[in-house]
Amino acid sequence: MTSVTTHCPYCSLQCGMRLTGRRSLEVSAWEEFEVNEGKLCRKGWSAAGLHGSRERLTTPLLRDRATGEFRAVGWDEALDLVAARIGALQAVHGSDAVAVFGGGGLTNEKAYQLGKFARAVLRTSQIDYNGRWCMSSAASAGTRALGLDRGLPFPLADVERTDVLVLVGSNLAETMPPAARHLDRLRERGGRVVVIDPRRTPTAERADLFVQPVPGTDLALALGVLHVLVASGAVDADYLASRTTGFAGVRDSVAAWWPERVERVTGVGADQVRELAALLASRVRAGGPGDPGERARVMVLTARGAEQHSTGSDTVLAWINVALALGQCGREYAGYGCLTGQGNGQGGREHGQKADQLPGYRSITDPAARAHVAGVWGVDPESLPGKGRSAYELLMALGTEDGPKAMLVHGSNIVLSAPNAAVVAERLAALDLLVVADIVLSETAALADVVLPVTQWAEESGTMTNLEGRVILRQRAVTPPAGVRTDLEVLAGLAARLGSPVELATDPEEVFTELRAASAGGPADYSGITWQRIRDEQGVFWPCPDGPTPHPGTPRMFLERFGHPDGLARFHVVEHRGPAEVPDEDYPVHLTTGRVLAQYQSGAQTRRIRDLPDTGPFVELHPLLAMRLGTCDGEPVEVTTRRGTMVAPARVSEAIRPDTVFVPFHWAGVNRLTNDALDPASRMPEFKACAARVAVAPAVLPSGVEPVEVPA
Structure with a gap:
């Protein structure tokens, strides 16, 4: 039996919890951790439910191009094939022929190593992550x-x-x-x-x-x-x-x-x-x-x-x-x-998996930043690529003449989470090579050429940075299943096969030590933070520079000066433009999306936990709109936008505006409808507003049954 203090695998609160067990895990309260004081939501209490799941991946999968089916292969065969295909594509099309797509749920160590792998091993500029769709607009404005x-x-x-x-x-x-x-x-x-x-x-x-x-x-x-x-x-x-x-x-x-x-x-x-x-x-x-x-x-x-x-x-x-x-x-x-959304939405963009940033929240276009990070990595600053495409623009470029021909995906279920998702699926299908590292066969992994089974929360250690800027430590509680490797081991294995000029460590604490050095002097300075300090202090707030005496961390910022060189905050003139797509005669209502209590993000984890109610998608609409449509609670309705159509049960509620419908995004469907218009500064897609049409869903008859005409 083991018992460790760790943190929830879901949102950016990163609530503290205790895990106890060996073959099976039990969650209990860690009351001393001040962020949640022992409180957890139902997702947190049931977080161990994925441990031991029958849907867990435990061996690499390779798609047979003749049949389209997956077959289990060994790790050497899988990594050899991926490295060979990457090398061949880059030899013909250049370094940017290979893209990397990360996730806001990856630990700081994984995010850092993913950025280093892309820029120092692959030398590609084509790297971004799903956190671009989380709080990039707030990050840009802040x-x-x-x-x-x-x-x-x-x-x-x-x-x-x-x-x-x-x-x-x-x-x-x-x-x-x-x-x-x-x-x-x-x-x-x-x-x-x-x-x-x-x-x-x-x-x-x-x-x-x-x-x-x-x-x-x-x-x-x-x-x-x-x-x-x-x-x-x-x-x-x-x-x-x-x-x-x-x-x-x-x-x-x-x-x-x-x-x-x-x-x-x-x-x-x-x-x-x-x-x-x-x-x-x-x-x-x-x-x-x-x-x-x-x-x-x-x-x-x-x-x-x-x-x-x-x-x-x-x-x-x-x-x-x-x-x-x-x-x-x-x-x-x-x-x-x-209020950051994803578990490591904050740290995930601070250390290198965002298209325009290097570790420590440094700009990739800053010569001094490039020189510092290159020095830590032991490479020539000139060898580092420049700024790449943002997340959605990267996906839209896949398989095009001047776009990437291969992509490695870590910690993201793109097919469900991207806007205008049907087109995104088409772009993924156009790739010569799609490699997905995941714990289950997600909707994105199901489209891959190679699927690599990796460790999940509770099977590995690593740091996260919660919504407060508090760097915390998730601690390993159990041994991962046989046949599963960490993302750090996957990247190191590929780097070795690709003849990498730099070494990629596989021990997360060693990676964090290197991350500290790379972040030193940057806006997000972690150099004074150690794993032991995190254990002793229940997390440390950045910036926390290293020095002759320990820095206390910075719980509260801007009390004396703001982050601009002159210490002053900036007002900005902004004008209301409204959504890129507004209702009209053909699409008369607003469609908006969001989350529900029992599910998280694309649901790749939570939909597989039996203790969490999986209701499936629904369309929330006001009683006035339901009356005009002639529908009622529980009846199927059809929502259509200029990009697609979905059918789900109506949920009639006075909580929504009469001119608006709401659909949660945890299930396939609604992101095939959402608008891919981008914010010009943050490159955030417009998930929360588009024009839609709602109607009573046409009756679906069993196969082979013909409709019966009823006389007037």
């Missing part, structure tokens, strides 16, 4: 406005100490249930919670003020709120002068966004726009007569509902403008933050 991107620049528990919390596009109660206790505690001490969402979610039920805009109009709402704040004299002039730059242009740009105009665009009543602005500008803790009190501490947190749009970066900038105008960013228990 970097531009505050000078540095760390999802939450403060510990999550600070939520309890603010006065007004604004959640924009977040269903925290279902996506991160243990974090919802902070909302309850905030309200118990007299704070207020605002939820902005097209759906009245379980999170909205916890709100003091619920605002329900049309999908894709959060930016216009922010412009209207700032208009009211400026008009009422609620901006913090002293703060603007001492800690920011660029406010004058933003002030002028919001002059035309009076509340009545906002109402016409967003569907949010003008009075509610004023109510929200008044709440943000309120005073608290007055000392007595004549004392107006201090400004309320305001915290604005955005999530995918606001960010997964072709205007996602500008939407986040608009809400940062609101927080800056009120003097909140860099104030204790206040400011702006992003």
